[in-house]
Amino acid sequence: MPATFVSLRTEDGVGIVTIDRPEARNALSLEVQDCLRSALDEAAGNDAIRCVVITGAGEKVFVAGADVGQLKGYTKLDGLRGRLQRLFDDIEQFDKPTIAAVNGYALGGGCELALACDVRIAADTAKFGFPETGLSVIPGAGGTQRLRRLVGQGHALDLILTGRFITATEAHAIGLVSRVVPQADLLAEATRVAQAIAAKGPLATRLARIAVKSGADTDLATGLTIERLAQALLHESADKQEGISAMLEKRTPQFVGN
Numbered sequence: 001m002p003a004t005f006v007s008l009r010t011e012d013g014v015g016i017v018t019i020d021r022p023e024a025r026n027a028l029s030l031e032v033q034d035c036l037r038s039a040l041d042e043a044a045g046n047d048a049i050r051c052v053v054i055t056g057a058g059e060k061v062f063v064a065g066a067d068v069g070q071l072k073g074y075t076k077l078d079g080l081r082g083r084l085q086r087l088f089d090d091i092e093q094f095d096k097p098t099i100a101a102v103n104g105y106a107l108g109g110g111c112e113l114a115l116a117c118d119v120r121i122a123a124d125t126a127k128f129g130f131p132e133t134g135l136s137v138i139p140g141a142g143g144t145q146r147l148r149r150l151v152g153q154g155h156a157l158d159l160i161l162t163g164r165f166i167t168a169t170e171a172h173a174i175g176l177v178s179r180v181v182p183q184a185d186l187l188a189e190a191t192r193v194a195q196a197i198a199a200k201g202p203l204a205t206r207l208a209r210i211a212v213k214s215g216a217d218t219d220l221a222t223g224l225t226i227e228r229l230a231q232a233l234l235h236e237s238a239d240k241q242e243g244i245s246a247m248l249e250k251r252t253p254q255f256v257g258n
Contacts, residue, residue, distance in 0.1 A: 020057035025064035050198035063110030101190035129165035
């Protein structure tokens with residue numbers, strides 16, 4: 001398994017994961033999926049990494065989708081196993097915050113990968129789309145569910161049923177991405193945002209993510225209960241005491257994650 005498919009480097013508390021398979025437009029073959037999982041496992045086990053940025057190599061393609069050559073041979077059993085869907089589930093539930101730095105085309109599985117991340121930042125040259133129905137399949141790695149929850153049913157069905165590609169500007173307008181920056185500034189901006197997140201209390205960021213995601217599909221009362229429970233845990237944490245003490249003493253807090 002060529003390690004060059006996916007690389008991991010660290011920069012001031014941030015793990016930068018780069019998918020690099022230029023001959024196939026960074027398509028998510030089974031081998032690339034394994035490499036991506038290994039890189040994320042490494043990032044999860046590295047206490048120096050507090051936030052992860054996922055991007056594609058080069059300036060033209062983030063991830064072009066699944067490997068079509070392999071897709072042709074998939075059976076209904078492969079569909080039921082949901083290998084790629086499970087990988088993206090693990091990214092959505094990753095212990096550390098994740099940012100998709102979308103540097104180019106994010107199509108099919110590439111867009112689904114971005115959807116699994118907590119924050120999506122796009123280069124102004126990026127394009128997004130779900131071409132699957134043109135192959136008589138559907139976005140099967142979380143696209144039909146995460147996209148609807150993020151942008152609403154109308155926009156989701158428009159993109160999935162037509163298979164049209166949209167620009168970064170339109171993606172921002174419908175809420176698919178939170179920021180659009182010039183291509184040349186993308187990785188620097190994503191790293192800056194990641195470092196800002198990494199500087200916050202890690203227990204607070206983890207519980208904030210749990211509260212937002214767990215409460216997303218519940219009624220308001222249940223969501224507020226989740227929020228109260230998360231806040232109660234934080235009130236007993238050493239990091240809360242450190243954060244408040246640092247503010248009162250006008251110094252930088254030294255969080256330890258408990």
